[in-house]
Amino acid sequence: MNDDLISRSRALAIMRNQWTLHGAMNAVANMPSVDAVEVVRCKDCKHLQRDTIFGVSYCGGKRVTGDWYCADGERRADDGS
Ligand SMILES: [Zn+2]
Numbered sequence: 001m002n003d004d005l006i007s008r009s010r011a012l013a014i015m016r017n018q019w020t021l022h023g024a025m026n027a028v029a030n031m032p033s034v035d036a037v038e039v040v041r042c043k044d045c046k047h048l049q050r051d052t053i054f055g056v057s058y059c060g061g062k063r064v065t066g067d068w069y070c071a072d073g074e075r076r077a078d079d080g081s
Pocket of ligand 1: 041042045047059060064068069070073
């Protein structure tokens with residue numbers, strides 16, 4: 001399966017002109033993808049280190065806040081590893 005990202009607004013605009021399931025599936029399959037990647041927020045990254053004494057967090061050696069993200073982020077497993 002192709003996991004390219006597509007624009008929701010563009011998809012809705014294209015789908016308005018499709019009247020059959022086959023036409024809709026073809027329209028989605030041929031829809032151009034957007035230039036984007038999914039990110040891992042630092043709060044979910046396995047590289048995050050919390051300094052409980054000072055109440056700050058570091059990820060990849062940089063001080064980060066809750067919704068920050070890094071280019072090299074890797075999702076932490078549910079067990080914290
Ligand atoms: Zn990070």
